[in-house]
Amino acid sequence: MNRSVPICGVIYMNAFVPFFFIQRTCAICLTTMKTGQGHAIFTAECSHSFHFHCITSSVKHGNQVCPVCRAKWKEIPFQNPTPDLPNGRSRVNPVGWPQDDAWMTVLRRLPTPQIDASRQVSSLFHAQEPAVFDDDEVLELPDVVADRSSSPKDAADYGSVGPMEVKTYPEISAVSRSASYNNFAILIHLKAPFASRCSSEGNLNNLPPRPQNSRAPVDLVTVLDVSGSMAGTKLALLKRAMGFVIQNLSPSDRLCVIAFSSTARRLFPLRRMTETGRQEALQAVNSLISNGGTNIAEGLRKGAKAIVDRRWKNPVASIILLSDGQDTYTVTSPSGNLSRTDYRSLLPASINRNSETGLQIPVHAFGFGADHDAASMHSISELSGGTFSFIEAEGVIQDAFAQCIGGLLSVVIQELHVRVECVHPSLRIGSIKAGSYRTGLASDARMGSIDVGDLYAEEERDFLVTINIPVDGSCDEMSLLKVRCAYRNPVTKEAVTLDEASEVKIQRTQITGQPVVSMEVDRQRNRLRAAEAMAEARVAAERGDLTGAVSLLESCRKILSETVSARAGDRLCAALCAELREMQERMANRRVYESSGRAYVLSGLSSHSWQRATARGDSTDSTSLVQAYQTPSMVDMVTRSQTLVFGNPSSQRKLRQALSLPNPR
Structure with missing residues (x-):
């Protein structure tokens, strides 16, 4: 039997590691990491793993961050050449592990980052939450705002x-x-209008810093499901996705993480994503473990509290909610019995856009896997002014988050009337x-x-x-x-x-x-007609009339195919027809509709009703219709997520095949 034997908790020889998306492929050489091949595996404190000889070669060239999530390591691996031993004896592995090409010196501890002494780092792990969440980190305005006279050009460019x-x-x-x-x-x-953004092509290590003078900083609160059903690969992928989010926030952005299962806890207050802030955020996220039930309402309550109680406010604020299950604690009917229809009770009034006291804070909800409650997640996003995304394939969670923050980090207009x-x-x-x-x-x-x-x-x-x-x-x-x-x-x-x-x-x-009908008007009529058909089909499907629902979608598809824009080869019309066909297939029977059809339809309705891109099905770009709503900033961020450090297109394809992810179009 092949056993896992750790060295200092981070090196595994021929070890079995449960994270398929990490362990099947080394993120540096892009070859498989299997047991019994005689290679050591290094697992870093951020949970990502590599062939030992690959990562030591990378470290030797000065890289001290994780190639996958960009976390800065406190401990790094390195190798020393095997010294000559007396009498021509070779060094022998004392526990019988297969020998690597050099004697391993396992870890070298890096200097601890300088942390502000005024910070209560222990609060990261939620020793005790304050009654009021007014301990958010003070914002630092850019110098150009504090002193406009310092540089007229900078002052003119700032926010322009x-x-x-x-x-x-x-x-x-x-x-x-x-x-x-x-x-x-x-x-x-x-x-x-256009806002400056950097290219995401090539190696992530060589990308220039994102320009910050033309976008508004963000206060982002992530409310994450860590219930028992998130154990294993799901939680590992969530941590990876959060690592990507953390690394793509700037020092002017602030992040707060709420984790919920049977109850909810705040891992740390709204904190600026400086180098130290990022390290602390990564440390907190990587400490998450899964257990317990699913209390979405309690997670949202604390997420809203972090927004409402803050003393300092960035111009843009949003909540990201991810869950793979159904709330089993809060959803009640007027009679007090558990119900699956009163979803309004899940959203705090303080962030409900329809309430008199609502702060207009959108909740972008992500339903993860086949068992989440798509109806409640869609309702939460709709009531708050956010979007609902359906993440069907586990491996694209990072891409879905990337698309969302690609938008949030590019807000150029607010309160448009x-x-x-x-x-x-x-x-x-x-x-x-x-x-x-x-x-x-x-x-x-x-x-x-x-x-x-x-x-x-x-x-x-x-x-x-x-x-x-x-x-x-x-x-x-x-x-x-x-x-x-x-x-x-x-x-x-x-x-x-x-x-x-x-x-x-x-x-x-x-x-x-x-008369000659305007092509622009005709194509938007088609979009509205398709969205209305989707909504009607969903009502029919919820009544149990799947045959009627499919018939509604088919009728709409036939009407669209006969319009002026369809005859002219309009791409939007073709994408709408493809989407209607996909929905028909996901309404083939009750089992298919319950497992994926409902979520797919609701995500499509969310996208059309707000005219904003959502992740749908097994990809963020599964149809050209999704691309029609994607902004250039979203595309840049998704590309950044999909390529990471793998700039070579063939390497990207090889990696995505190994991870069983769809190819970007």
Whole structure:
């Protein structure tokens, strides 16, 4: 029998290690790590493992951080050449392990990082939580803000982004004077400005530091499920993903980690991710163990408390929630019995966007595996203004987190408010189709509004407004609507109002015949039509009518295929049809729907209702539709996650095959 024998707790000879994603492949040479091959395996304090000779070679060249999660090690391995022994005797392994190519000197302890003496490091491991979470670390404003006169150029560059782009598209460009047109659609297209970002190509070690002057710092609270069902590979992958998040936060960002099982505990308060802060955060995350039940509500309560009680506030704040199970402690019906329908009780009122005291803090929820409660996770995200992602394959959890923080670390617009006003005196607004965004309509229907909130860099939003156009032979051109936008710059905190309103006009002519429909309007109609079909199919499936649900999706797919944009080969329309087909397959029977169909549909609805990318199924980029909502910053961060230190494309493919992960498209 092959036994695992540790040296100083970190070296294993022919050892069996349970983390398949780590132990099957050495992250340096990309070859397998199997038992009985005569090679030592080094397992670092961050839990990642490598061939001993590979990692010592890396350390010899000055690398003292983990090649996978970028944790800085306190102890590093190194080798000394085998010395000559008297009488020509060779050195013998005293316990009979297979001999490596050199005698191993196991560990060299590195100097302990200098830690601020004022910090209570013991609080990392939650000796006792304070009654009020007001012990968040003090924020340090950039020098350029503290002293604008120090460098006029820096002051001008700080927080500077271009103007937001606003475009409008009428359904058709001309309407006959003698004709009326009901439910005439006008598309409002918004695009957030560009923000500086660094390339994620090549070796992660050689990547330049991310520029921070054009983005708002973030307060991020992660609420992580460490119940008994997370044991083994799931927890190891979660730690790995959190290591990636920690390493990609800047010193101006702050992180707090809440772990929950039967109860919840705060591992450490909101802390700046300086070098010391990162080390302490990695240490806390790597200390997690799994046991107990699943109390999502208690985890969210403490996560919300960390946001509400903080004394200092970064411009952007968000909560990331991950769970692989169902809350068995809190969800109750009005009668007091356990119920699977009252999901509102899981979300604290303090962060519910619909409550009067809500802070508008989005919860981005991640349902992990086949046993999570997709309905409650979707409800939590919807009520808070966040997104719901379905992580079907364990190996892509890091990519899913990467996509999320790629957006959060690129917020360039906050509190975006869109106002729509009728120009022609005979016009009234019929509807504003804006998904989950809050809309308003004046009593006389002459004015409407959309509360959009935050936008990531280069993120786009499309809203359809309908009006009824009357017969009017008095003019050659009719002004329909004016669109105005106001928002806040999250870095400078300055209010911005776009000087010129975007005005929508059409021609009133004597023309007859078939009008030319705007491609932009048609494709967004298709998107809304598909989202409505998905919502209707989900209702039917929950009633148990899977046949009816599949039929609804098939009918929608047929309608989409006959539209103007579909006949023109529009990629969005093709992606919508592919998504509808995927949902049909996941509604094939009750077992498939319960295990993955419900979560897949809800994640799709979340993505469409907010027009924001979510991880869906077994990948963050499983369809080109997901890519349609991805921003360049999200793409950069996902690429960074997928490549890590493996810059060679063939090495990337080899690694992903070894980890059984899908290839990025």
